[in-house]
Amino acid sequence: MNVAVVGGGPAGASLAWRLAKDGAQATLFDASHPREKPCGGGLTGKALALLPPAPADDPLPAREVDRCRFDSGVGPWVDVTLARPVAIAGRLDLDAWLLRQAVAAGARHVAERVVEVDAGGRVRTASGRALLFDVIVGADGAGSLVRRTFLAPTPPERLVMAAGWYAPGQSDMEVRFTPGLDGYLWLFPRRDHVGVGICAPLRQVPTQQLLARLEHEVAWAYPALSPDPDSARYAHTIPSPSSDPRSILELAGPRWALVGDAGALCDPITGEGIYPALRSAQVLAETLCADGSPARYPERLLQALGHELLRAARVRARFYAPGFAQRVVRYAAWSPAIRQVLGDLLLGEQGYLGLERRLLLAGPRFLLEAACSRARRIA
Numbered sequence: 001m002n003v004a005v006v007g008g009g010p011a012g013a014s015l016a017w018r019l020a021k022d023g024a025q026a027t028l029f030d031a032s033h034p035r036e037k038p039c040g041g042g043l044t045g046k047a048l049a050l051l052p053p054a055p056a057d058d059p060l061p062a063r064e065v066d067r068c069r070f071d072s073g074v075g076p077w078v079d080v081t082l083a084r085p086v087a088i089a090g091r092l093d094l095d096a097w098l099l100r101q102a103v104a105a106g107a108r109h110v111a112e113r114v115v116e117v118d119a120g121g122r123v124r125t126a127s128g129r130a131l132l133f134d135v136i137v138g139a140d141g142a143g144s145l146v147r148r149t150f151l152a153p154t155p156p157e158r159l160v161m162a163a164g165w166y167a168p169g170q171s172d173m174e175v176r177f178t179p180g181l182d183g184y185l186w187l188f189p190r191r192d193h194v195g196v197g198i199c200a201p202l203r204q205v206p207t208q209q210l211l212a213r214l215e216h217e218v219a220w221a222y223p224a225l226s227p228d229p230d231s232a233r234y235a236h237t238i239p240s241p242s243s244d245p246r247s248i249l250e251l252a253g254p255r256w257a258l259v260g261d262a263g264a265l266c267d268p269i270t271g272e273g274i275y276p277a278l279r280s281a282q283v284l285a286e287t288l289c290a291d292g293s294p295a296r297y298p299e300r301l302l303q304a305l306g307h308e309l310l311r312a313a314r315v316r317a318r319f320y321a322p323g324f325a326q327r328v329v330r331y332a333a334w335s336p337a338i339r340q341v342l343g344d345l346l347l348g349e350q351g352y353l354g355l356e357r358r359l360l361l362a363g364p365r366f367l368l369e370a371a372c373s374r375a376r377r378i379a
Helices: 010-021 091-105 145-150 207-221 274-291 297-319 324-334 336-347 355-378
Strands: 002-006 025-029 063-071 077-088 108-110 114-117 122-125 130-132 135-138 159-168 174-177 184-189 193-201 234-239 256-258
Touching: 002 010, 002 114, 010 025, 010 091, 010 274, 025 091, 063 324, 063 336, 077 324, 077 336, 091 108, 114 145, 135 145, 145 256, 159 207, 174 324, 184 207, 193 207, 207 234, 274 297, 297 324, 324 336
Parallel strands: 002 025, 002 135, 025 108, 063 174, 135 256
Antiparallel strands: 063 077, 114 122, 122 130, 159 193, 159 234, 174 184, 184 193
């Protein structure tokens, strides 16, 4: 099988690696590789398990972090110790590392921009070259050319804008909710700098106002991480599915398929996209190697990943309802049980499908812990 992978981010590079090591011919097209993005770069245990094995002379370029501060944005905050560390990597480093593993496995990297694809499997590049493939995979991000050709752009109501910069120095990992915005601010410490960012629905606030809000919050709460006037700012959209299963089931045709951001597979609540990118690449690679066709990929993806994303899309409005995040942070400050839930959500070990049941089961323990906390404060 001869597969064209358009885009060399985590989804595209990991797909090319999997296909190549399983004997398929994988050609990865990406002219701008590698590049930075305003992305936290967090890799949970589930994501790390999907990465290629790290060669002894080329370790994963990431930093391990074992705690996170959740800040309500209006006063209360809580430090949560994670059951296991997360790895945090800059996208420049992570994407380059993944591409090296794909090429080492036998994938071919063509550093040219793809300008046209068609239903016959033809890929045309900016240099005028036209190549024929059995399957074309779109891994080319939120504005995917492959998606626009075979499907349609992701609707604006399913897009979140992320913006930020990279600050020298170090900090703790922090998630800070931003009252008045259906989103949050983050600090993610990497090996030699801190990723500073903010996100909110695309139609809620213009990007420049979003950056101004971030600069104001950072100047007040974390002045050492404020950007210099000439520092580069980054911005990009984060696409996610709707609550309708068709937003997952539409992601393939007879000779094409979409993975990662091109498939709008980010978490609708958190915007996390690296794990869905790696997981969708795994499901597609297994489908292509088993069937020689992407036909069964959407249904398999729905079972492997889609139901969780659909559930997140259904409850997103409730999560960002006024006061909800602030109450969760306040409760977590009182209750180890709620802190554990927050930690497991961050690690990706607590899904949205079982979240309500777990919170109900934790209810009696939470009430007891809250009563004890109140008694200690009174004393």
